[in-house]
Amino acid sequence: MNTTRRSRRLLAVAAASSLAIAACASDDSATPDEGADAVESVDDTAGGDEPETTDAMEEEADPADDGEAAPADDEAPADDEAAEPLDAGNTGEVGGSGCGIPHGAYEDGDAPAGEVRVAWNQAAYSFNSATNRGNATANNNPLYLMNAGGFSYYDADLNYINNDQFGTCTIDSLDPLTVTYTINEGVTWSDGVQVDAADMLMTWASQSGVFNDADTVVTDTGVTAQADADGAPVLVGPDGDDVTAADVDTYDAAFDPETGELLDGFTYKESTGVSFDSSSESLELITETPEISEDGLSLTATWDSFYVDFALTGPFPGVPSHVVAQNALGIEDPAEAKAALVEAIQSSSTEDLKPISESWNRDFDATALPDDPSVYASFGPYNLTDFGDDGTMVFEAREDYTWGPQPGVQTIVYSIIGDPTAAVQAMANEEVDVIAPQATSDILTQLEGIADRGVVVRQGDGATYEHIDLAVANAGPFDPATYGGDVDTARAVRQAFLLSVPRQDIVDRLIVPLNENAEVRNSLTQVPGSPAYDAIVAANGSDFYAEADPEAAAQILADAGVETPIDVRNLFADDNPRRASEYELIRDSVSQAGFNLIDGRDINWGSNLANPSLYDVTFFGWQSTAIDVTGTEANFVTGGQNNFYGYSNETVDALYEELQTTTDQARQDEILGEVEAVLFDDAFGLPLFQFPEVTAYNSTFVENVSSIAIAPTVFFNVWEWTAA
Structure with a gap:
């Protein structure tokens, strides 16, 4: 069927969630960071095929590959070097910044020049990555080029920077949490319309859930x-x-x-x-309509209760509100359209909000250059000038952009090459300058083989991790409904399947050749090596799955009275060598326990994640999009954006609700440990491994390319790139 039987609560959006589905040329992963303070998303970077959300989120979205990223560079961004030293000041305190460390003025620098060609593994399909369907790295990468330099971004050292040349976020109160967001006069969309409070109000209206009708649902087609x-x-x-x-x-x-x-x-x-x-766990806590200033440039929002990650999850501008209103309400003049949208939100007019919501949900989806340029209006350093049927996008530096770090490259050509071997060949042929292909030993060897042509290769562990999840509300083998509502029997079947997954074999065969120190990951919320990792793993119950044991799994099924063989449909990314190898290893192992794993590889796996009627088990990667505390929430809470599977547990929901207001780090770690203990006991799914990551660029044609371990990875400092 073409939709998910999901709870009425909508999925969390990338802006509020740290995970995104990643879809890179290298792997399939999401985008949020996995640590206690990481956001996840499905990654669809040149390296993977995952969604991006938040993590975030993943992103949710169409995962591409692994969503892998290269290690962060030791050098600070050029802009930060040129500006005065960063000073946190009273950031996070009343009267201070509520969205990062203020940056200050940026140096003008030389005029942008030259062309840089980038290859990714999955094409964009929406200019609105805040929807459930659009939350993916495939969309977030191009949108970063178009909107980078908004309120905030991460630098090379993962400092969260407030671009106060774009706007400021002033904390008016911490109890109740109240923040005023102000966009500077002169900051405009690419069509010349001022970016203002109406755009922020649109974000709040679309993600707070305040206007959503319980008897109305959006299908996976929008x-x-x-x-x-x-x-x-x-x-x-x-x-x-x-x-x-x-x-x-x-x-x-x-x-x-x-x-x-x-x-x-x-x-x-x-x-x-x-x-x-x-939806957004943060913005859902703002139930009173935010106030707009007289000049229309400021919006003041008050949370009903404190939200620990508020700095990352404010009502930041997404799609242009005037375009939504023009399409939805048939008003041609942008100012009149915005005024009508504000009035509809402030008056809670269902008559107007219905077409506004439908426009916001669907009108920004596109797989080629729309006839209407307002669909891809942007406020950042680059304008989209072409979007071919093959997914290739062309970006040109915006001449009037003065409210953020200034780009050094005039033209960026963003092409789509799904096969990592083909991406390496394109680099060898000097057809592309920057790639982040799926990391395999063969790919690494091929890249090292062209180092004499100026190709620089960077590798290391990234923030993306592979995981395997089970659908529990699709009338399939892991759903209690299949056993007459018997929760214990369904749980036993899930345990047996996961106990048969050969995690160590997968790591030894596929990851160790790239990283000799690679280990099985045993935490669903923590990055290996993070401060809380060892303590959480020791107490979360993951030791039950320490070694694949098909024989013990078969006994669990026998004790539960479940007949075998059990058909299990496996959704995963097509055209991904590592994923194909994972499938084969898992298939051969679980068959020994009585499971028949059905090959469901699909080029559109990312968009099908939200439709578990098509599958019973899936594996892909989550990639972090932010450094936060609640970034994994959207994966596991009832109705969470990245919870595609119908999983619901009141204890998990309550623990994450407590986490939202908890500022004590020790208690934060305890809460996440308690969450994991429930998830492993419920046999929700399993973490598999941390992604090895490879980024390559041709220094003959481009300089200052780097990467960080959260989205947007290699694009994080795109304004510092220079065409050599």
């Missing part, structure tokens, strides 16, 4: 539909009668079993309610 009692979209059959998910056979028969698309004659039942395809 269609707004009436929801049934289970939160699934109601269908209308050929005879005009309603079809709900409660009528399982008829409902499932309405979808193509191969593609998940609705068959001819069936449509989604239109809803009269509002539903934005996004």
